[in-house]
Amino acid sequence: MYRGAMLAMGLCTAMPVAAETGQDDVARLTRLVEQQQAQIARLEARLAAVEGQKVAAMTAPLGQPLASEAHPAPPPQVAGQTVAPPRIPLPLGQALPSDAHPPSLDARLARIEKAQKDGVHVDWSKGTPEFTSADGRFSFRPRGRILVDLGTTMGSDVAARNITATQARSLRLGFEGSVGQHLSYLLEGDFADNDIAIKSAYLAWTTGFMGQQAEFALGNRLNDRGLDGSSGTISVPFLERNFVAQGIIPVRGFFGLGAAARIYGGRWHVGVQVSGDDINNPGTAGDGLTIAARAHWNPVKTADWLLHLGVWGFHEDLATDVTRPTRAIAVGGFYNDNLRISAGSFPNAKSGDGYGFEFGAFHKSLWAYGEYGTRTLRNVAGVSTDQAAWAVQGGWFLTGETPPYLTRGGVWSRPRVLRPFTSGGSGAVELATRYEELDYSDNPTAGRGTALTLGVNWYLNNFVRLQLNAIDWSVANPVAGVWTKDHGQTLIGRAQIAF
Structure with a gap:
């Protein structure tokens, strides 16, 4: 009985202690579960971020690598066996991770996040891959164009002009890129009209100036002269720029090696350029x-309407080795060298001045504009000759696209196709017409001409275009002191890819 009483008393004493100990264990387990839940929540948030970047990569432009491609998944496992991943040699002295103690989930996620942060972004939206560093400070993109023409001329009184031929109008290859936030560069070489030449080759610095964006460039750059003249051949609505851009032009041509500065406002821009001869000019005399x-200026800019006003001018002092101060202009396409407006001769040309005006209107899918330009040439004897050109043109996108006009610089670009043909849509279809006239005839040895063009453009996507131009032309050139007039038609088709 004594022993039973002592045992009962011991049990009664231990029960409160055991209960207290059990409560402490439950509290510790609860805290541990809460900590694990918080850690799991953090890991899930990081995994969601990684998966979100993966989804963004999967919906990126065609050709951009998916996250799974940039960071391969762990190797597959065979039932009852783990396939070891291939080891990549690491720098000398760096230990390989132990297979017996794989890195924690935290470490693995940290490695994935760092790889994504340090990765290179690739964008195929312009037709070629544009590589951009993760911090956006460096970019590089190859660029180029292929323009192939097939044309036929008929109706001319001169038999040599009635020809059918093909031509590589332009085969161009180059690259562009940026270094940091301000510096960019561009270099392109071109094969055109049976000749190889360097086209754009310059460095540009973009920065703020008086509250606006400014760009300063050194090198060989397309000049700023007229709506067509300031735009690339791949962007203008017709196969070639109009007569104002082609004919009222300095001796150095569309490009000049020198310095340029441009300031861009919200609806305007002003640009100046000081240059010598073209970069391909032979070094046998001093430059001009x-x-x-x-x-x-765009005085009207709304969702449905946009107006364009422009003015330009140039003064040139010609080099002593200039023998052809005026260009013979192709009327029916560059493939037919027998059909041109004669430039005549003007010996000992010394200087020249030119200026022009632009007016354009854009309404939803419709556009129209006109240009006028004139140039005066003078020689060492004080004799001068005047040249003039004008053009009016208009167009309509049947498929609803807006005209590819850029208010930044007042130039043509390429349309943003709403339903690309290469993605199962119809592409963009544009109808255009132009009438133009060029008159060199103030010089008795030079000619004049006119052209009426009807054009159809089919943009398969943002960088592929098929074109067809039907041209009714007339020329009047002096031959042996007698004016010889001619009239005919030309039909030209072009396949263009520009990236």
């Missing part, structure tokens, strides 16, 4: 000097 300027 050309000072040019252009400004444009």
